[in-house]
Structure formats: structure tokens, C-alpha cells
Amino acid sequence: MLELRTIPWSARVGLVLTFLFVFVAVFADLVAPYSNTEVVSDVWEPVFGAHILGTDNLGRDLLSRMIYGARTTIFVAAMATALSFSLGSVLGFTAAVIGGVVDQAMSRSVDLLMAIPTLIFALVVLSVLPGTLIVLILVMGILDSTRVYRLARAVAVDITVMDFVEAARLRGEGRIWIIFREILPNALSPLVAELGLRFIFAVLFLSALSFLGLGVQPPDADWGGMVKENKEGIVFGIPAALIPAAAIAALAISVNLVADWILNRTTDLKGGRGNG
Amino acid sequence: MADSADETLLDIRNLRIEATVYPPGEDPHDITIVDDVSLTLGRGRVLGLIGESGAGKSTIGLSSMGYGRGGVRITGGQVLLNGRDILKGGMAGLRGVRGREVCYVAQSAAAAFNPVHRLMDQVTEAALKHGSADRQTVQARAIDLFGQLGLPDPETIGQRYPHQVSGGQLQRVMTAMALASGPDLIVFDEPTTALDVTTQIDVLAAIKLAIRKTGVAALYISHDLAVVAQVSDEMMVLQGGKLVEHGETRQVIEAPREEYTQALVSVRSIRHEEKPPSPEPVLTIRGVTAAYPGTNVDVLRDINVEVHPGQTLAVVGESGSGKSTLARVITGLLPPREGEVQFAGRTLSSAMEKRSRDDLRELQMIYQMADVAMNPRQTVRTIVGRPLEFYFGLRGKEKERRIAELLDEIEMGEGFIDRYPAELSGGQKQRVCIARALAAKPNLIICDEVTSALDPLVADGILKLLLKLQAEEHVAFLFITHDLATVRAIADSIAVMYQGEVVRYGPKSEVLSPPFDDYTDLLLSSVPEMKLGWLEEVIEHRRMESAGN
Numbered sequence: 098m099l100e101l102r103t104i105p106w107s108a109r110v111g112l113v114l115t116f117l118f119v120f121v122a123v124f125a126d127l128v129a130p131y132s133n134t135e136v137v138s139d140v141w142e143p144v145f146g147a148h149i150l151g152t153d154n155l156g157r158d159l160l161s162r163m164i165y166g167a168r169t170t171i172f173v174a175a176m177a178t179a180l181s182f183s184l185g186s187v188l189g190f191t192a193a194v195i196g197g198v199v200d201q202a203m204s205r206s207v208d209l210l211m212a213i214p215t216l217i218f219a220l221v222v223l224s225v226l227p228g229t230l231i232v233l234i235l236v237m238g239i240l241d242s243t244r245v246y247r248l249a250r251a252v253a254v255d256i257t258v259m260d261f262v263e264a265a266r267l268r269g270e271g272r273i274w275i276i277f278r279e280i281l282p283n284a285l286s287p288l289v290a291e292l293g294l295r296f297i298f299a300v301l302f303l304s305a306l307s308f309l310g311l312g313v314q315p316p317d318a319d320w321g322g323m324v325k326e327n328k329e330g331i332v333f334g335i336p337a338a339l340i341p342a343a344a345i346a347a348l349a350i351s352v353n354l355v356a357d358w359i360l361n362r363t364t365d366l367k368g369g370r371g372n373g
Numbered sequence: 374m375a376d377s378a379d380e381t382l383l384d385i386r387n388l389r390i391e392a393t394v395y396p397p398g399e400d401p402h403d404i405t406i407v408d409d410v411s412l413t414l415g416r417g418r419v420l421g422l423i424g425e426s427g428a429g430k431s432t433i434g435l436s437s438m439g440y441g442r443g444g445v446r447i448t449g450g451q452v453l454l455n456g457r458d459i460l461k462g463g464m465a466g467l468r469g470v471r472g473r474e475v476c477y478v479a480q481s482a483a484a485a486f487n488p489v490h491r492l493m494d495q496v497t498e499a500a501l502k503h504g505s506a507d508r509q510t511v512q513a514r515a516i517d518l519f520g521q522l523g524l525p526d527p528e529t530i531g532q533r534y535p536h537q538v539s540g541g542q543l544q545r546v547m548t549a550m551a552l553a554s555g556p557d558l559i560v561f562d563e564p565t566t567a568l569d570v571t572t573q574i575d576v577l578a579a580i581k582l583a584i585r586k587t588g589v590a591a592l593y594i595s596h597d598l599a600v601v602a603q604v605s606d607e608m609m610v611l612q613g614g615k616l617v618e619h620g621e622t623r624q625v626i627e628a629p630r631e632e633y634t635q636a637l638v639s640v641r642s643i644r645h646e647e648k649p650p651s652p653e654p655v656l657t658i659r660g661v662t663a664a665y666p667g668t669n670v671d672v673l674r675d676i677n678v679e680v681h682p683g684q685t686l687a688v689v690g691e692s693g694s695g696k697s698t699l700a701r702v703i704t705g706l707l708p709p710r711e712g713e714v715q716f717a718g719r720t721l722s723s724a725m726e727k728r729s730r731d732d733l734r735e736l737q738m739i740y741q742m743a744d745v746a747m748n749p750r751q752t753v754r755t756i757v758g759r760p761l762e763f764y765f766g767l768r769g770k771e772k773e774r775r776i777a778e779l780l781d782e783i784e785m786g787e788g789f790i791d792r793y794p795a796e797l798s799g800g801q802k803q804r805v806c807i808a809r810a811l812a813a814k815p816n817l818i819i820c821d822e823v824t825s826a827l828d829p830l831v832a833d834g835i836l837k838l839l840l841k842l843q844a845e846e847h848v849a850f851l852f853i854t855h856d857l858a859t860v861r862a863i864a865d866s867i868a869v870m871y872q873g874e875v876v877r878y879g880p881k882s883e884v885l886s887p888p889f890d891d892y893t894d895l896l897l898s899s900v901p902e903m904k905l906g907w908l909e910e911v912i913e914h915r916r917m918e919s920a921g922n
């Protein structure tokens with residue numbers, strides 16, 4: 098079984114930081130000293146003054162904004178990742194199992210979708226649709242599901258040609274059994290490892306959208322949006338824009354460390370501890 | 374060389390080799406792979422290392438090059454080559470030894486050659502790296518060796534790429550590669566195991582001749598006692614990393630001292646009396662011609678065979694003869710272009726998707742590789758229980774009882790019910806696959822090379838089990854194999870396939886008695902016999918060249 102002492106230090110750091118981010122995001126109401134929108138002081142107060150991280154361009158407490166920002170950022174990224182995974186993997190498995198024309202049609206449509214730069218595509222779609230969180234999650238999830246689809250299909254194509262899947266087909270099993278009972282359990286390892294990476298991309302993507310003004314709408318806080326709000330301050334030596342940027346980097350790195358560790362544990366390559 | 378003939382070349386003393394294993398659900402721990410094995414090998418002598426998988430034979434062979442494969446560590450003993458302990462020389466010392474004093478011939482030449490370099494460059498690489506001669510000399514020597522090994526066009530074959538020669542030829546080129554730098558010792562690691570039986574004897578004869586001509590010493594590793602008996606001067610039998618018996622070849626195969634060696638020598642001693650055909654065959658294949666979709670090459674041409682209830686039809690042939698394709702046609706995975714498959718009096722629809730659940734149930738299949746025939750994420754309970762649930766709607770207690778019954782039938786017992794395939798041995802895996810097929814209460818089971826991935830003693834157990842089950846359940850087998858010893862052991866009737874056609878078909882006694890057609894003669898004579906001098910006899914009396922030559 099999993100033992101604490103066998104976890105490498107890099108994964109421990111990643112786990113602690115990730116846990117911290119998630120904890121803060123979930124209990125934002127209890128942790129944050131002020132509310133999300135309350136103006137508490139002058140604009141751009143320095144750090145380590147009355148407010149630990151100073152204040153932002155409107156005089157709101159930056160720490161509280163960071164905490165509420167964590168909630169929005171992590172929530173939207175997690176939901177989008179969940180959507181892209183369920184959608185992408187089920188469609189990818191289906192394409193691999195059915196094969197033939199259906200597979201071709203689905204795969205080529207996905208290629209078509211992937212040929213358009215994701216950010217530009219998202220910008221166009223979001224500028225037309227209403228700017229709610231649901232729409233944001235849907236757009237991000239569907240665009241990202243193309244990547245998951247390709248991975249899931251590639252993994253499943255390898256598995257469908259194995260004798261045990263052929264044995265299940267010869268038994269007369271339906272597609273649902275083959276996808277969920279024969280293929281999914283064997284495809285889980287690479288998908289779980291990919292999950293962490295896709296989550297990071299979702300965070301970065303959301304931040305980029307917000308920075309461009311099409312992501313989370315003010316006055317709600319999110320990290321990408323906060324960089325945008327405070328970027329004018331950089332010229333005057335105000336670090337308020339750098340703090341959310343650093344948070345984005347820290348989250349990306351810590352989740353990456355955890356994902357790397359999981360990938361190592363589950364890989365079937367030499368030195369891995371897979372098959373267990 | 375004559376004056377040094379008695380000199381000791383290789384002297385392995387108290388060799389101990391360990392590795393760390395990571396069993397699922399347990400803490401990693403060290404196991405001993407080779408335990409206190411000593412051997413000496415004189416110049417120009419050939420020592421056969423015999424044993425089943427896991428006996429440590431390859432590990433010992435590689436240790437003579439100071440190499441431990443995949444995390445294996447040499448933890449004790451000495452390996453003296455030409456009087457020097459090669460384990461003490463460090464990496465630089467090993468580099469001086471490998472490829473110059475000792476060379477290696479791997480089992481799968483196809484995987485051992487680099488596909489993007491010409492054969493000649495690979496054959497001469499080691500000799501050139503060691504600077505033993507200039508390029509012209511080494512190439513001339515390689516061409517000479519190609520000729521000695523019976524390769525066609527020895528002058529130009531070196532200009533080809535690995536994919537441009539056949540498997541048997543590639544194995545010979547690899548032998549030439551080992552001989553090119555003029556080593557004192559060659560380690561042959563199952564060099565003919567992956568080849569077809571008719572190709573195997575040609576390669577074997579070529580290797581034997583090359584060894585004799587060059588006077589090189591060799592460690593010949595194989596699980597096939599009959600093969601090793603043809604080339605070796607002396608033999609070592611290993612089991613579980615320990616030495617069982619060591620002696621001259623004649624003594625080991627004619628008068629084995631240890632019980633284990635006796636078991637290996639007398640393996641495949643099953644006698645099975647042929648049953649008379651019944652009036653109503655359970656499976657009739659009529660005029661089947663089949664090609665894979667998108668191709669217009671018929672891999673099966675006009676096949677007509679029958680399987681009788683409770684009997685075994687053995688389909689024999691080399692790789693590429695179309696025997697597995699025949700199984701795909703019968704199961705409906707590959708609809709035939711022409712012809713039909715009749716099962717218990719009714720015509721089966723050609724595509725699997727259109728068959729009824731009962732048709733599917735009555736025709737089960739057992740695969741060659743039991744590892745991949747079972748879902749690694751399902752326990753034995755699910756693997757065996759699913760057909761019960763699926764075909765008979767059994768649930769709960771009723772299902773549990775039937776699973777236990779089936780596990781008893783395959784001589785394993787209820788204790789295995791919660792195991793995953795990774796926690797079973799090779800033989801046990803194949804038994805579970807048999808139980809899964811039996812669970813459907815079939816009339817016919819297609820067995821596709823079910824014993825060829827198993828060690829001889831384990832395979833013997835599986836064959837005995839199949840015969841017992843046939844007697845009890847009255848199920849018919851269509852047994853696909855390339856191994857004639859297996860055919861003799863279990864068949865009632867035999868179909869010999871060659872290049873997509875059935876060249877000989879009938880009851881076992883008829884098929885296996887003369888007069889033979891050329892191909893059947895070649896096939897039958899190619900099966901290694903546990904007899905000294907068999908190889909030379911066969912090579913002399915052949916009427917037909919093997920295809921993979």
C-alpha cells in the first residue's frame with residue numbers, strides 16, 4: 098500500500114501546496130479577513146502593512162481577493178477538467194470500440210476543432226455568448242475534451258485489440274460492458290496522470306481568458322483578472338499584479354509535481370510500479 | 374588450437390545472483406535467482422544449459438559476460454574467463470572482454486538488430502570497435518562466415534537491411550556477428566526458439582557446423598532438451614536457480630540420474646487412443662475461402678474439415694499457414710469470402726454480430742497468451758463468473774457455487790477466487806481461461822496454441838487436463854498448434870495446413886503414417902528427437918527445403 102515515507106520530497110511539496118490551495122478555496126468565507134468587494138483602504142498600499150498583501154487598484158484587500166480568486170479559479174478549472182474528461186474519454190473509448198467510419202468521422206471532427214487555435218476560438222465564442230460561469234466552463238470543457246479524446250482513443254485502441262476484449266466480444270457482450278468494464282479500468286492510469294496536466298492547462302487557459310477580459314467578470318475575483326486589474330501598477334513598482342501571477346505559477350507547479358509522481362507510480366515502463 | 378584443447382576457458386565459481394522484486398500488495402524484497410552454481414568449460418567445448426523458465430539459465434549465460442539484465446545483480450562468486458576474474462575489471466575491463474573474448478546471440482534476432490543499419494555494418498561493428506583488424510579484413514571474414522552459415526549470396530547479403538532477410542537467415546547473420554570478432558566463447562540464448570520447426574533445424578545445423586569449424590566454445594541455452602542434445606558436448610540441468618544435474622550429453626539424455634531430468638526427458642509421454650468418427654459432426658467447414666478485408670490475397674483456400682462431438686481435430690502448420698485465420702472464420706471474427714460453417718446441423722451466419730447468444734455460447738475459445746486473454750483488472754471471480762451470469766443468468770450463491778465447481782474441475786480450487794491474473798503462474802492462468810470457456814457449457818472449444826507459451830512440464834499438465842475434461846464433458850476441441858508432439862498426444866484427427874490450404878487431412882493414424890506428401894514429411898522429420906546424431910540424419914534425408922530458409 099501507499100506509505101508516507103515512500104513519497105518523494107518533490108511530491109510532498111506538491112501535495113502540501115495543492116492541499117493548501119484547495120483548503121483556502123473551499124473555506125474562503127472563513128479564511129478571508131474581508132469580503133471580496135469591500136474597499137478597505139487606499140489604492141495599492143504596500144505589502145506587510147495593515148494588510149498583509151497590500152491593497153489592489155480599487156483599495157480592496159488583496160489577500161481576501163486572492164483567497165476568493167482561488168475559489169473561482171480552482172472551481173472553474175476543476176469543473177472544466179471534469180467535463181472535458183467525462184466527455185473526451187467516453188467519446189474516445191466509443192470511437193476506438195466501434196472503429197471504422199464512426200471512428201473516422203469523430204476523429205476528423207476533433208482534428209478540425211483542434212486545428213483552430215483554442216484561445217482565438219474561445220475568444221470568439223465567449224464574446225458572442227453571455228458571460229456566465231456556466232458558459233465559461235462549457236466552452237473550456239468542450240475545447241479541452243478534444244485533447245482528452247485523442248489520448249483516450251489512443252489508449253483504448255491499444256486495449257481493444259487485446260485478446261480479453263476479443264473474448265468479451267465473442268461472448269456477445271454489448272458496447273457498454275466493453276467500454277466500462279473491460280477498457281476503462283485498464284485505461285485509468287494514463288488518464289489519471291493526464292488529469293493533473295489538463296487541470297493546470299485549464300487554470301492557465303482561464304487566467305489567459307480573464308486577463309483578456311473574457312473570462313470571469315468583475316467584480317468577482319480570479320487570478321488572471323487580478324493581474325489585469327493591477328498591471329498598471331507595475332510601472333510604479335507596485336507588486337500587486339505579481340502576487341496573483343505567482344499564485345498561478347505556484348498552483349501549476351505544485352499540481353504538476355503531484356501529477357509527475359502519479360505518472361511515475363502508474364507507468365508500466367521500466368522502474369515503474371505499475372500493474373499493481 | 375590443438376595444444377590448448379584441455380585448457381579451461383570459462384570457470385564460474387559459486388555464482389550467486391540476486392534481484393529485487395516488487396510483488397503487488399507486498400513490500401519489495403530480494404530473491405535469489407542463481408544460487409551457488411559452479412561450472413567449467415574447456416576451449417572448443419559446447420555446454421548446454423537446460424531448464425524451464427525461471428531456472429536461471431539465461432542469467433548464468435549472461436553472467437559469463439559480466440552482465441545482469443534488468444536490475445539483476447551478481448552478488449557472489451567469481452567468473453574467470455581466460456584465467457581473469459571479469460567481475461573485478463570494472464566497466465573498462467568488461468568492455469575489453471565483451472565482443473572480443475565473449476559474444477552473445479539473442480533469442481529474437483529481429484529485435485536484436487537495428488533496423489536502420491545494413492547487416493554488414495552491424496556484423497563488423499564489434500570487431501572494428503576493438504580494433505582487432507581493419508575494415509577489409511573483417512568484412513572478408515564476415516563474408517566467409519556468411520558462406521559457412523549457409524546464407525544465400527554471402528557476398529551481397531551484408532548490404533541488406535534486417536527486414537530484407539527471413540527470420541532464420543537473420544538468426545544466422547547474428548551468429549556470424551558473434552563469430553566475426555573471433556571470440557573464445559559465444560553465449561547462445563535460445564537462438565532457435567522463435568523459429569518455425571522446419572526452419573529451426575537448418576539454423577541449428579548451421580550453428581553446429583560453424584561451432585565445429587571455428588573451434589569456438591559455446592554456452593547453449595534452451596528449454597528444449599532435444600535441441601540442445603544435437604549441439605552440445607555436455608549438459609547442465611537447472612531448476613529454480615540451482616544445479617540439478619551435470620554430465621556428458623549422452624549420459625544426460627540416455628541415463629538421467631535425477632528425477633527432475635527424467636521428467637524433462639520423458640515429457641509428452643501422454644498416449645491417446647484415436648476415437649472412431651461419429652456420423653454427426655459437430656462442426657463442418659465447407660469450401661471456406663477467406664481474405665482479410667482490403668486485401669485480395671486469399672489466406673485460406675477451399676478448406677473442408679469436420680470436427681466430431683467429444684473429439685479433437687488438430688490443425689497443424691507453420692506460422693503463416695492460415696491456421697489462426699481458420700479460427701477467426703469459425704468464430705465469425707472474419708467472415709469468409711466463400712463457403713460456410715455448419716455447427717450442430719445448422720449453418721452459422723458468417724459474421725459474429727449476427728449470431729444468437731446460444732451460438733456464441735456453444736463455441737468457446739482459449740488463447741495462446743493467457744496473460745492478455747484475461748482482463749488484468751478483473752479477479753478470477755469475475756473472469757469465470759461473467760459467462761455464468763451472461764449466458765445462464767446465475768447470481769449470488771448459485772453463481773459462487775458454480776465458480777467453485779469450475780475451479781475444482783481445473784484442479785485449482787476455491788482459494789484462487791479473489792486472485793488477479795498477475796497473481797497466478799503461467800499454467801494457472803491458462804487453467805482459468807479453460808474454466809472460463811467451460812463455464813459456457815460449450816460443444817466446441819477452439820484452442821489456439823494453448824500450450825506453446827508454457828514450459829514443457831506445465832504444458833503436459835494442461836494437455837492432461839484438457840483430455841480429462843473432454844472425457845467428462847464430452848466437448849470437442851479444434852486444436853491449433855505447430856507442435857507435432859502435442860498433436861500426437863491429443864488428436865483424433867489431423868489437418869495439416871500449408872500456405873492457406875489443407876494438404877493432408879484424416880484420422881490421426883492415417884495422417885501420421887506413410888506414404889507422406891513432401892510437406893508433411895518435412896514437418897514430421899523436423900520435430901527434434903531426443904537422440905544423438907538425429908540432426909545430421911534429418912538434413913541428409915530431406916526432400917524439400919523449408920520456406921523460412
